Amino acid sequence: MRDLHLSLNQTQRVRLQAALDQLESYAASTAAASASVTVADTIPVNHEDNILKGHGTSDLDGQVVATLCGVVERVNKLVYVRALRSRYKPEVGDIIVGRVIEIAPKRWRLEINFSQDAVLMLSSMNLPDGIQRRRTAVDELNMRSIFVENDVICAEVRGFQHDGSLQLQARSQKYGKLEKGQLLTVPPYLVKRRKQHFHHLDQYNVDLIVGCNGFVWVGEHVETSEKESTLLSDKPSGKQEINSSVPLETRRHICRIANAVRLLSVIGLTLTVELVTETVEASLRSNTEINEMLGSEFYVQTVEREAQRRASKVRKRS
Incomplete structure (x- = not known):
């Protein structure tokens, strides 16, 4: 509830908590289906050869482990972790x-x-x-x-x-x-x-x-x-007259x-x-x-x- 200073009464608190619990249950099931990981979780690669470790991964005792929280993504041999919350990373065409x-x-x-x-x-x-x-x-x-x-x-x-x-x-x-x-x-x-x-x-x-x-x-x-x-x-742009008000x-x-x-x-x-x-x-x-x-x-x-x-x-x- 950042940026909002809400004063909830008891009824609103109960309703909000029930809705949040329901949303969290759906989020948990979606995350489980997307192979979500947290820091230090082992990422299964089925002992494949020539695996490329991308962003958010590291090699520890021959295993691929996650270095941040997110969802495991694979592109051919490349394995990386996509963070659920991250700063803006520009890409061409954005x-x-x-x-x-x-x-x-x-x-x-x-x-x-x-x-x-x-x-x-x-x-x-x-x-x-x-x-x-x-x-x-x-x-x-x-x-x-x-x-x-x-x-x-x-x-x-x-x-x-x-x-x-x-x-x-x-x-x-x-x-x-x-x-x-x-x-x-x-x-x-x-x-x-x-x-x-x-x-x-x-x-x-x-x-x-x-x-x-x-x-x-x-x-x-x-x-x-x-x-x-x-x-x-x-x-000039700074002196343009507004043709019509909104x-x-x-x-x-x-x-x-x-x-x-x-x-x-x-x-x-x-x-x-x-x-x-x-x-x-x-x-x-x-x-x-x-x-x-x-x-x-x-x-x-x-x-x-x-x-x-x-x-x-x-x-x-x-």
């Missing part, structure tokens, strides 16, 4: 959300919830005129017309530079500056790599971008053509979805667009106010609902 912290020569430096800052080179960014050409000294002088400090940006991991820093790229119109929304931070292990990290919640007119690095963006939906017209603007109903939806993400993060559930949408709809059905979504009663209801969902899933399998 969709990330970051914040600009510095404008350096020919590059922007971003905070992306990683041990090092990421770098977005001017050459890896679409120019405002949309023409593919070599970057000139004039382009470098006009970098502030694209991004300035504290701007929130969506980009893709391109690779690692020779000095170990992370290099990004934003060569598509779906990437770029994010405005009119909220930036949330969740533990990166709650975000699984999927085919789609951009979600348009049409019924709420809201965009949800779940970054692999644990940064989540919830903001007003922006069409690609509108984003392109913003990039083509000649006005409607009140949309702002309420943004706050409600953001609170759903916060609540699921505190509970420790893997963030999926289906689970976020289900939590938002549950708050609307129960007439729960936006500020009450982080309260005791809705917290207990969410845990109970997750326990019921997993129970129904187990019944369907059986």
